[in-house]
Amino acid sequence: MGTPALLPSGTTPTGIVQGRSTPRAPPALFEQVKAMVDQEKSGAEIILKALADQGVDVLFGYPGGSVLPLYDEIFKQNHIRHILVRHEQGAVHAAEGYARSTGKVGVVLVTSGPGATNAVTGLTDAMMDSIPVVCFTGQVPTHLIGNDAFQEADTTGITRQCTKHNYLVKKSEDLARVIHEAFQVASTGRPGPVVVDLPKDILLRPAPYVPPTRVRHKSYRPQIKGDIKAIEEAVDLIAHAKRPIFYCGGGVINSGPQACQLLTQFTRLTGYPLTLTLMGLGAFPASDPQFLGMLGMHGTYEANLAMHNCDVMVAVGARFDDRVTGRLDAFSPGATKIQIDIDPSSVNKNVPVDLPIIGDVGHVLEDMIKVWKARQCRPDQAALADWWKRIEEWRARDCLHYEMSDTVIKPQYAIQRLYELTREREPLITTEVGQHQMWAAQFFKFEKPNQWMTSGGLGTMGYGLPASIGVQVAHPGSLVVDISGEASFMMNLQELATAVQYRLPIKVFILNNHYMGMVRQWQELLHGGRYSESYSEALPDIVKLAEAFGATGLRVEKPAELDDTIRQMMAIDGPVLVDVRVDPSENCFPMIPSGAPHYQMLLGPADKESQPISKEGAILV
Amino acid sequence: MSKTTAAAEQELACHTISVLVDNEAGVLARVIGLFSGRGYNIESLTVAEVNTQEHLSRITLVTRGTPMVIEQIKAQLGRLVPVHKVSDLTVEGPHVSRELALIKVSGAGEKRVESLRIADIFRARVVDSTNSSFVFEIVGKTEKINAFIALMEPLGLADVARTGVAAIARGCDPL
Ligand SMILES: Cc1cc2nc3c(=O)[nH]c(=O)nc-3n(C[C@H](O)[C@H](O)[C@H](O)COP(=O)(O)OP(=O)(O)OC[C@H]3O[C@@H](n4cnc5c(N)ncnc54)[C@H](O)[C@@H]3O)c2cc1C
Ligand SMILES: Cc1ncc(C[n+]2csc(CCOP(=O)(O)OP(=O)(O)O)c2C)c(N)n1
Ligand SMILES: [Mg+2]
Numbered sequence: 148m149g150t151p152a153l154l155p156s157g158t159t160p161t162g163i164v165q166g167r168s169t170p171r172a173p174p175a176l177f178e179q180v181k182a183m184v185d186q187e188k189s190g191a192e193i194i195l196k197a198l199a200d201q202g203v204d205v206l207f208g209y210p211g212g213s214v215l216p217l218y219d220e221i222f223k224q225n226h227i228r229h230i231l232v233r234h235e236q237g238a239v240h241a242a243e244g245y246a247r248s249t250g251k252v253g254v255v256l257v258t259s260g261p262g263a264t265n266a267v268t269g270l271t272d273a274m275m276d277s278i279p280v281v282c283f284t285g286q287v288p289t290h291l292i293g294n295d296a297f298q299e300a301d302t303t304g305i306t307r308q309c310t311k312h313n314y315l316v317k318k319s320e321d322l323a324r325v326i327h328e329a330f331q332v333a334s335t336g337r338p339g340p341v342v343v344d345l346p347k348d349i350l351l352r353p354a355p356y357v358p359p360t361r362v363r364h365k366s367y368r369p370q371i372k373g374d375i376k377a378i379e380e381a382v383d384l385i386a387h388a389k390r391p392i393f394y395c396g397g398g399v400i401n402s403g404p405q406a407c408q409l410l411t412q413f414t415r416l417t418g419y420p421l422t423l424t425l426m427g428l429g430a431f432p433a434s435d436p437q438f439l440g441m442l443g444m445h446g447t448y449e450a451n452l453a454m455h456n457c458d459v460m461v462a463v464g465a466r467f468d469d470r471v472t473g474r475l476d477a478f479s480p481g482a483t484k485i486q487i488d489i490d491p492s493s494v495n496k497n498v499p500v501d502l503p504i505i506g507d508v509g510h511v512l513e514d515m516i517k518v519w520k521a522r523q524c525r526p527d528q529a530a531l532a533d534w535w536k537r538i539e540e541w542r543a544r545d546c547l548h549y550e551m552s553d554t555v556i557k558p559q560y561a562i563q564r565l566y567e568l569t570r571e572r573e574p575l576i577t578t579e580v581g582q583h584q585m586w587a588a589q590f591f592k593f594e595k596p597n598q599w600m601t602s603g604g605l606g607t608m609g610y611g612l613p614a615s616i617g618v619q620v621a622h623p624g625s626l627v628v629d630i631s632g633e634a635s636f637m638m639n640l641q642e643l644a645t646a647v648q649y650r651l652p653i654k655v656f657i658l659n660n661h662y663m664g665m666v667r668q669w670q671e672l673l674h675g676g677r678y679s680e681s682y683s684e685a686l687p688d689i690v691k692l693a694e695a696f697g698a699t700g701l702r703v704e705k706p707a708e709l710d711d712t713i714r715q716m717m718a719i720d721g722p723v724l725v726d727v728r729v730d731p732s733e734n735c736f737p738m739i740p741s742g743a744p745h746y747q748m749l750l751g752p753a754d755k756e757s758q759p760i761s762k763e764g765a766i767l768v
Numbered sequence: 769m770s771k772t773t774a775a776a777e778q779e780l781a782c783h784t785i786s787v788l789v790d791n792e793a794g795v796l797a798r799v800i801g802l803f804s805g806r807g808y809n810i811e812s813l814t815v816a817e818v819n820t821q822e823h824l825s826r827i828t829l830v831t832r833g834t835p836m837v838i839e840q841i842k843a844q845l846g847r848l849v850p851v852h853k854v855s856d857l858t859v860e861g862p863h864v865s866r867e868l869a870l871i872k873v874s875g876a877g878e879k880r881v882e883s884l885r886i887a888d889i890f891r892a893r894v895v896d897s898t899n900s901s902f903v904f905e906i907v908g909k910t911e912k913i914n915a916f917i918a919l920m921e922p923l924g925l926a927d928v929a930r931t932g933v934a935a936i937a938r939g940c941d942p943l
């Protein structure tokens with residue numbers, strides 16, 4: 148219907164109850180009608196009520212003229228906490244960290260114009276990584292829209308392509324419905340960011356309230372259950388595979404801890420090998436012998452070769468990203484591909500899939516396990532033993548091996564020690580973008596979902612510090628570490644003030660190699676070692692910087708002192724920056740050079756000369 | 769065996785896609801942004817409200833691509849929140865598609881007479897005329913209109929306005 152049901156059924160727009168023989172309405176209905184009639188609540192009040200009804204307990208935001216009425220309401224209440232960031236990009240990343248570590252929606256509030264445009268990078272990041280975020284943006288009053296008014300930006304226009312959906316609220320009666328829809332759209336199906344643009348007059352004018360239960364979207368219906376025929380067919384293919392592999396990604400985490408459990412259960416039932424994408428880490432326990440490690444450009448040798456040589460590939464909540472497939476025409480040529488994904492546009496996008504199953508990972512896996520058990524499937528044990536034998540040979544190459552040193556800290560070693568010394572406390576890890584991110588993915592082991600927050604799709608430097616703030620807000624008692632690079636750290640370091648203000652004891656573990664290491668690595672491999680603009684010149688003194696912010700700074704330069712520094716970092720009850728001086732020339736291996744197929748991996752420094760990167764590869768990123 | 773390699777080599781084809789959407793602000797921009805942002809081509813696009821009670825509009829678009837790209841286009845359209853239904857008329861069975869064009873031809877003498885004669889053959893109507901010009905209205909498939917325009921070219925074709933394709937499935941069932 149054109150307008151949503153704003154009134155309880157059986158009432159007219161004037162609020163008079165019709166069609167009832169009893170003169171008095173039941174109390175619940177009476178309350179509802181009363182609420183409709185005394186429409187004294189302003190738009191701003193309605194927003195807070197809607198947020199409370201959505202279970203929101205924290206907002207990440209930054210004020211400005213157009214959202215002042217909302218900030219006034221925030222001031223008057225104390226059930227929703229507001230975390231004041233220092234830059235709107237930080238607000239969105241913090242909300243992403245909050246969302247990824249809890250499974251809930253992260254909520255952002257920013258002002259119009261520059262507030263909204265500053266949020267765009269964060270929104271795009273959430274879009275690429277399927278993170279549920281609702282972002283409220285201020286807007287000039289409705290009668291000024293389109294006039295180039297002060298701090299006006301066409302926010303819905305600017306964010307249309309970087310949000311799952313967006314709204315401009317032009318009528319007060321739409322406000323409550325739009326907010327509830329925004330939460331539904333952000334958190335269901337394939338999650339993503341939703342922007343709600345709020346003209347200032349809408350915040351001030353009275354508005355009616357509708358509870359979430361009375362809002363049903365007109366067209367939005369994500370498919371949750373998988374087609375049972377397809378599921379049966381898939382089980383059949385899986386059971387008869389000789390060289391199977393599970394290739395699983397962020398969609399499993401999106402689906403929730405229950406889905407991760409089911410994935411683990413099904414994988415153990417089959418005895419098949421499993422690999423995870425960067426976004427999927429934690430969806431399956433890293434310590435399980437069936438886990439082959441991460442796959443893709445910086446994935447393990449065994450994972451990539453198993454992907455290349457498999458005969459049945461089961462993609463679960465993974466989207467065949469180019470970091471994963473390498474050269475498309477050489478990607479796993481002999482495999483029959485099954486893909487479970489909630490978003491039909493993720494299927495047959497880069498790689499043709501033989502058997503797509505559209506639905507939620509958790510629901511589909513549940514059905515698969517049922518069918519598997521009902522049919523008493525038993526894989527071909529001889530073939531499987533052969534397959535594992537080959538995999539073990541690949542594994543024996545020990546592709547993550549690196550040369551240790553007594554004099555200089557190897558970045559891989561720093562991550563390994565961080566992992567060993569913190570693992571008991573089940574830390575939550577965020578990262579920035581670059582080599583340190585890849586080493587973290589390779590050397591930190593995750594046993595559970597929602598403990599690994601990284602920017603995968605957009606690769607946003609500056610993500611990790613604000614994200615760690617959001618994570619720490621959601622998990623006040625946990626150890627939260629941002630594994631950082633010195634260049635990425637510089638991109639959103641202002642958020643250190645946020646951490647100090649709210650006493651969030653985040654640890655920023657900076658692998659300081661004095662280079663934009665990932666850029667330097669590509670320049671070394673592709674551009675003849677001409678390190679154009681990739682040196683981190685004029686770095687601030689990180690220890691003094693920490694002190695200037697009211698945090699603690701530590702520095703470590705010798706491998707022998709690393710453990711003590713990490714312990715010290717953990718013991719400090721407050722935000723800490725650790726300047727870990729690591730080998731500036733270390734490169735991240737294994738690496739599948741762009742444009743190369745999976746079997747052409749560079750395993751170490753010695754490989755790089757023997758396999759020059761093709762011209763076609765050099766065009767790719 | 770997998771169908772992996774076969775699909776990648778398939779050929780470009782034209783598809784007429786019908787999309788039922790909520791008639792709300794920005795919905796057309798979403799569709800167009802999708803096409804420009806992802807590098808799909810639009811050969812024709814028409815939009816108008818078709819259900820005033822429920823505020824639904826129908827967007828009819830003609831696009832070209834490999835089967836994999838066409839599937840991707842449909843999936844991406846289906847992903848837009850205000851989209852109710854995406855139908856690929858080209859694969860879903862017989863359908864009727866029509867376009868309307870207004871074509872201005874100016875000239876005198878024999879050419880003028882000739883343009884009228886051809887218009888008659890094409891069942892184009894004269895909807896405006898001066899001593900030295902006609903405006904023809906022609907309805908039909910895209911190819912028919914293209915042919916008519918080509919024939920008018922040497923006869924003093926001055927201006928063309930086309931609506932783009934509107935299409936609907938044959939038979940009694942709604943899309
Ligand atoms: C410097 C750098 C290097 C990188 N190198 C690598 C690398 O070596 N290896 C690697 O793997 N990645 C790498 N990445 C990350 C890469 O760019 C992609 O972000 C990543 O591979 C995508 O992960 P994914 O396929 O799990 O998909 P995600 O982006 O996590 O997408 C999730 C998929 O699951 C679906 N989904 C969501 N929810 C559900 C649900 N409930 N049920 C079913 N399906 C659902 C979605 O529709 C989507 O298709 C790198 C990134 C950077 C910045
Ligand atoms: C906002 C942004 N700008 C540029 C890039 C390109 N980029 C990818 S990695 C990288 C270098 C990162 O350096 P650092 O944070 O020191 O990490 P390292 O690779 O040295 O571990 C750059 C510039 C990016 N990913 N994000
Ligand atoms: Mg660096």
